[in-house]
Amino acid sequence: MANIAVNRPGSTVLLMGNEAVARGALEAGVGVAAAYPGSPTSEVIPALAEVAEEMNMYVEWSSNEKVATEVAAGASFAGIRSFGVMKQNGANVAADFIVNLNMTGIGSAGMVIFISDDPGGGTSNNEQDSRTISKWIDNPLMEPSSAQEAKEMIKWAFEVSEAVNLLTFVRGVGRISYTRSNVVLGELPGKAKPKPFFPEIWDMNNPRKSKFTSGPFSVFHKPLHEKIEKAREIFESSSFNQYMGPEKPDLLIITCGACTSYCIEGVDELKMSERVGILKLGTTWPLPEKLVARHLSSTRKVLFVEEMDPFVEGSVMELAAGLLPATANLTFFGARSGHLTPYNELSTDIVINALEDILGITYQPRDSAYEDLAEEGAKLVPDRPINMCPGCPHRASFWAIKNAIQLDGRNGFLCGDIGCYSMGFAAPGFFQSRTMHAMGSGTGVASGLGKLGRFGFDQPVLSICGDSTFYHAVMPALVNGVYNDSNFTLLIVDNSATAMTGFQPHPGTGQLATGEPATIVDMEAVCRAMGASVEICDPFDLKETIGVLLRKMQEGGGPKVVIMRHMCQLVKAKRKIPPSYKMHVDGSKCLADNCGCNRLCTRLFACPGLMLDSETGKAAIDDALCVGCGLCSEICPAHAIVKEEANR
Amino acid sequence: MRPSKLKKEPYSIIISGVGGQGNVLLSGFIGAALVNEGFVVSVADTFGVSQRGGSVSSHIKISERTLYSSVTLKGKADVLIGMEPVEALRTLVEFGNHNTITIVNPRPVYPTGGVAYPDLDEVKRTIEKMSSQTKYVSATEEALKMGNPIYSNVILLGAIVGADILPLSKESFMPLLEERFPGKMLDTNLRAFNKGMELIAGA
Numbered sequence: 001m002a003n004i005a006v007n008r009p010g011s012t013v014l015l016m017g018n019e020a021v022a023r024g025a026l027e028a029g030v031g032v033a034a035a036y037p038g039s040p041t042s043e044v045i046p047a048l049a050e051v052a053e054e055m056n057m058y059v060e061w062s063s064n065e066k067v068a069t070e071v072a073a074g075a076s077f078a079g080i081r082s083f084g085v086m087k088q089n090g091a092n093v094a095a096d097f098i099v100n101l102n103m104t105g106i107g108s109a110g111m112v113i114f115i116s117d118d119p120g121g122g123t124s125n126n127e128q129d130s131r132t133i134s135k136w137i138d139n140p141l142m143e144p145s146s147a148q149e150a151k152e153m154i155k156w157a158f159e160v161s162e163a164v165n166l167l168t169f170v171r172g173v174g175r176i177s178y179t180r181s182n183v184v185l186g187e188l189p190g191k192a193k194p195k196p197f198f199p200e201i202w203d204m205n206n207p208r209k210s211k212f213t214s215g216p217f218s219v220f221h222k223p224l225h226e227k228i229e230k231a232r233e234i235f236e237s238s239s240f241n242q243y244m245g246p247e248k249p250d251l252l253i254i255t256c257g258a259c260t261s262y263c264i265e266g267v268d269e270l271k272m273s274e275r276v277g278i279l280k281l282g283t284t285w286p287l288p289e290k291l292v293a294r295h296l297s298s299t300r301k302v303l304f305v306e307e308m309d310p311f312v313e314g315s316v317m318e319l320a321a322g323l324l325p326a327t328a329n330l331t332f333f334g335a336r337s338g339h340l341t342p343y344n345e346l347s348t349d350i351v352i353n354a355l356e357d358i359l360g361i362t363y364q365p366r367d368s369a370y371e372d373l374a375e376e377g378a379k380l381v382p383d384r385p386i387n388m389c390p391g392c393p394h395r396a397s398f399w400a401i402k403n404a405i406q407l408d409g410r411n412g413f414l415c416g417d418i419g420c421y422s423m424g425f426a427a428p429g430f431f432q433s434r435t436m437h438a439m440g441s442g443t444g445v446a447s448g449l450g451k452l453g454r455f456g457f458d459q460p461v462l463s464i465c466g467d468s469t470f471y472h473a474v475m476p477a478l479v480n481g482v483y484n485d486s487n488f489t490l491l492i493v494d495n496s497a498t499a500m501t502g503f504q505p506h507p508g509t510g511q512l513a514t515g516e517p518a519t520i521v522d523m524e525a526v527c528r529a530m531g532a533s534v535e536i537c538d539p540f541d542l543k544e545t546i547g548v549l550l551r552k553m554q555e556g557g558g559p560k561v562v563i564m565r566h567m568c569q570l571v572k573a574k575r576k577i578p579p580s581y582k583m584h585v586d587g588s589k590c591l592a593d594n595c596g597c598n599r600l601c602t603r604l605f606a607c608p609g610l611m612l613d614s615e616t617g618k619a620a621i622d623d624a625l626c627v628g629c630g631l632c633s634e635i636c637p638a639h640a641i642v643k644e645e646a647n648r
Numbered sequence: 649m650r651p652s653k654l655k656k657e658p659y660s661i662i663i664s665g666v667g668g669q670g671n672v673l674l675s676g677f678i679g680a681a682l683v684n685e686g687f688v689v690s691v692a693d694t695f696g697v698s699q700r701g702g703s704v705s706s707h708i709k710i711s712e713r714t715l716y717s718s719v720t721l722k723g724k725a726d727v728l729i730g731m732e733p734v735e736a737l738r739t740l741v742e743f744g745n746h747n748t749i750t751i752v753n754p755r756p757v758y759p760t761g762g763v764a765y766p767d768l769d770e771v772k773r774t775i776e777k778m779s780s781q782t783k784y785v786s787a788t789e790e791a792l793k794m795g796n797p798i799y800s801n802v803i804l805l806g807a808i809v810g811a812d813i814l815p816l817s818k819e820s821f822m823p824l825l826e827e828r829f830p831g832k833m834l835d836t837n838l839r840a841f842n843k844g845m846e847l848i849a850g851a
Contacts, residue, residue, distance in 0.1 A: 148715075179718040365721060381738045382764065387760045624755070
């Protein structure tokens with residue numbers, strides 16, 4: 001990870017979008033930053049935490065996004081610029097606070113939240129467009145088109161936030177957050193911060209700034225609408241809104257964010273820059289209506305290029321409806337016309353396809369001879385299913401769950417949750433997870449299912465969550481289960497990391513975001529204090545773990561907690577903990593297809609460290625991948641996989 | 649040493665492999681070296697859950713004048729670095745063209761879950777047909793000889809630099825290697841880098 005506090009204004013460095021966002025916060029003089037890890041934004045807080053001391057900042061991993069936003073708001077109330085970071089799902093968690101924060105307004109210092117959405121869902125279980133939140137709560141929204149612009153926008157967002165006294169959103173997408181590109185550094189402010197002071201209640205000159213209570217809304221709702229109109233005025237002249245193209249284009253593209261470069265590149269590739277104009281909006285809510293209206297009057301055809309919801313498309317069409325009959329001759333293309341989709345990530349190629357159709361031109365990137373080769377080549381290429389890492393403790397846990405449920409024989413099932421173990425719904429977790437929604441939902445759903453006994457429901461109910469997820473949103477669901485005496489078993493797969501998003505510390509790890517030691521919030525003690533019974537096992541001890549799970553499924557009464565504890569293999573590797581075992585396959589024992597196991601180890605158990613030797617037809621260990629966890633030796637029915645103590 | 653001009657504007661490189669092989673490390677080194685030499689680059693890595701054993705790639709688009717979108721256009725890869733043979737072929741199917749130069753680490757990484765791996769020789773022949781030049785660099789085998797498969801990506805980096813497909817020399821990477829691999833790690837990684845240069849010279 002790049003050091004983002006390099007004090008060389010004007011120099012150019014390669015930064016990931018998320019690092020550029022963090023640099024923007026530094027250049028804005030942010031004093032407090034808080035977040036819960038969530039890709040595509042997970043790198044922002046670590047970049048800030050690394051330089052927190054030298055830049056005189058307070059940076060924390062919060063227990064969830066709502067708390068993170070509250071932590072940041074507190075700083076703003078006391079006069080310190082504050083910064084929150086979240087993925088789209090996190091915005092939902094924070095929304096309950098944010099909808100009220102917009103009523104009270106922020107403090108004297110600006111407050112900005114960077115949200116990154118995930119078109120294509122590469123790191124998410126949904127494809128939500130968070131921009132809509134800005135519309136329903138009336139706060140300003142900007143969308144950067146590159147890492148450089150993300151940095152500049154974060155800085156400017158603080159100024160806007162202070163000018164209108166509202167929380168301001170900067171919204172990226174995975175492609176902006178994760179693309180690394182040239183960024184020209186700006187000035188870093190001095191390290192001194194204003195002395196925080198929570199305003200006195202009797203500041204009669206500024207009564208609204210001395211109180212942050214969201215009621216009575218009759219007092220606050222009207223000013224909110226005045227504030228958002230003020231933001232619209234500011235946005236009308238923002239240099240983040242730019243037009244490129246002829247004065248009277250045959251086609252006007254209106255775009256924003258990551259799509260901007262797809263449009264520029266597509267028009268360039270088609271050599272259509274004399275016919276097509278591009279209006280790139282950096283400020284997308286409230287819409288700078290005068291600016292857009294001017295451009296609408298210059299053309300007859302408009303194409304909206306934006307990812308996911310037709311958000312700008314809807315706003316502009318509302319505007320156009322209000323401008324009738326002047327806009328009666330306009331034809332609109334975009335998600336509504338079917339030229340683009342309101343789902344999936346877009347790309348330059350997709351924009352080119354839409355332009356071909358609208359402009360009546362054709363584009364062929366390579367000749368038909370090569371297309372034929374590509375078609376033949378494609379037939380050779382197998383799928384490569386995602387998997388858990390070699391030696392992943394979750395594989396051991398799901399193997400134990402699968403076996404325990406089968407041995408129990410009463411159609412028990414598992415309610416899944418969000419983390420690496422989300423893969424439990426698919427082959428890597430042997431298809432064990434049967435529900436999966438939001439952080440903590442598995443246990444909430446289990447708590448409901450566990451109360452259906454009165455109707456004759458008799459299937460054992462299990463839920464699963466990771467250690468970080470437990471602190472984020474499972475605790476209230478477990479409290480609910482204990483209070484209402486619901487019969488289910490919560491499995492906490494504790495791998496000592498927020499592994500999915502890059503090994504961030506959490507309240508159970510004894511470490512702060514900045515690496516300093518922290519008080520460990522003991523999950524076992526928390527569960528016991530809530531009134532749940534707790535057992536701890538190591539999933540690599542398969543026999544014992546299966547026994548514990550069987551017993552728990554058969555016990556009655558309220559929630560039971562099983563902590564399945566084993567360190568993530570990637571954390572082990574980072575800490576340079578050597579492998580436990582050296583593995584090999586005893587060729588005389590592996591009977592391959594004559595065994596009757598139906599190639600259990602490579603086909604079903606499917607650890608990436610195992611492979612089928614195509615010459616012998618027998619199982620083999622891939623030395624480049626095996627981490628020596630030893631588990632596969634226990635699942636081979638022929639005992640052909642052998643583990644030996646590794647020489648440490 | 650002044651960097652030579654780009655062979656094309658923009659110039660597109662794709663590094664493809666399997667999650668965990670280290671494509672992001674490679675693209676990061678190349679991207680940073682290019683920025684240091686004054687080029688405008690845009691690097692897109694596959695992010696998210698595919699990092700867990702799925703197909704992954706890094707797209708590097710290089711320009712002497714402006715910032716392009718990071719993802720390569722269909723059929724527009726100038727150079728392909730295949731960290732794994734099937735992944736090299738997968739990338740050529742979408743992004744290759746008659747002029748694509750391909751460097752492949754020929755050691756397969758088998759898909760899990762009982763998915764069969766195609767005949768390796770046929771995969772190689774198809775890659776050769778779909779590339780203007782194909783060079784094989786046994787990075788994983790050499791890394792295992794050095795004691796750890798992790799060195800395979802620095803071996804590949806050496807091969808890329810030795811192949812003279814980038815406007816970069818070994819000197820462009822020295823400060824980056826020194827920063828990334830402090831102390832004793834530097835020596836081993838320099839050996840890996842040199843091994844890659846040596847392998848490509850003989851390929």
